[in-house]
Amino acid sequence: MREDNVIEVRNVQKKFGQKKVVQDISFNVKKGEIFGLLGPNGAGKTTLLKMMTTLLRPDEGQITLNGFNTLSQSRQARQQFSVTNQTAAIDQDLSARDNLRLFGRLNGLSSQASRIRADELLTAFDLTQLANQALATFSGGMRRRLDLAVSLVGRPKILFLDEPTTGLDPRTRIQMWQAIQALVAQGSTVFLTTQYLEEADQFADHIALIDHGQLIASGTPNELKQKLGGLQLSLTVTELAQLSQAHAIVQDVLKQPISVSEQTLVSPLGGDALPAIIVILNQLQIAKITVSHLKLETPSLDDVFLKMTVGKN
Ligand SMILES: Nc1ncnc2c1ncn2[C@@H]1O[C@H](COP(=O)(O)OP(=O)(O)OP(=O)(O)O)[C@@H](O)[C@H]1O
Secondary structure, three states, rough: OOOEEEEEEEEEEEEEOOOEEEEEEOOOOOEEEEEHHHHOOOOOOHHHHHHOOOOOOOOOOEEEOOOOOOOOHHHHHHOEEOOOOOOHOOOOHHHHHHHHHHHHHHOOOOOHHHHHHHHHHHHOOOOHHHHHOOOHHHHHHHHHHHHHHHHOOOOOOEEEEEOOOOOHHHHHHHHHHHHHHHHHOOOOEEEEEEEEEHHHHHHEEEEEEEEOOOEEEEEEHHHHHHHHOOOEEEEEOOOHHHHHHHHHHHHHHHOOOOEOOEEEEEEEOOOOOHHHHHHHHHHHOOOOOEEEEEHHHHHHHHHHHHHHHHOOO
């Protein structure tokens, strides 16, 4: 294992019956990273996460957590991480504070240390006012916050999160991300699955995109966007009647596929972007085509996701 690889996934495969749900997937997660696993519904994210957290056996391949093999050293491997969505472990009849203290004790903290940790987490997750209420009275969002707080009690070296922000209101989402970033700042590594590309773009250091159980792309958000050809030109014509003429000019200069939405043309720019833009603007001027909006932009992760998974599901 390389020193800075906290998680190594090597040629992992899983079948359910005849269906190959995870097909020969390999990647590494480095210490202190937020690593996002993205993929459409049914891509195999949860299955992979279950194998990484020792809940499911891979048919082939191996996974190590801090160097411990999840099959042959499962006990040590389990000591390396915490995982959310284990709400079953939280006691409904106890208050939020008592649950956090109990988990502190179960994590080997002294009575005093678990009281202090519980209070820290209640504050971090804005649960102080509800701290003494029984969980049965909590809303879904409050439960999720407590669930994450509970998984942070022991300051895990690795934290696995399955769709941590799905269904949360914007304020709670921000709190979740702040808590995740605080944990990473203290040296932990976070592996999460998400459907929210803009969140992955903003917060993940590294992203793996899977589809039909296969790894189809992996890299930093910027690297993935570069795979789509880097910068793209977005140009809006003032008159709809001039759209097809503008389309022909852009097509002629860039020789790239152009997508059209209302009066806007979007096309990837090649390596020599600036001269191409100058030529386009000159030709538009000669043709007396007026432009209301001109923008150079990097593609979004949405574009990457759609391009790489489109038509395959
Ligand atoms: N225990 C199981 N037995 C049979 N098939 C299963 C089992 N668990 C998952 N599958 C199938 O494996 C495929 C991948 O499922 P998985 O839950 O890993 O996907 P996912 O990427 O997490 O999807 P989602 O985003 O919808 O949660 C799906 O086709 C699912 O129906």
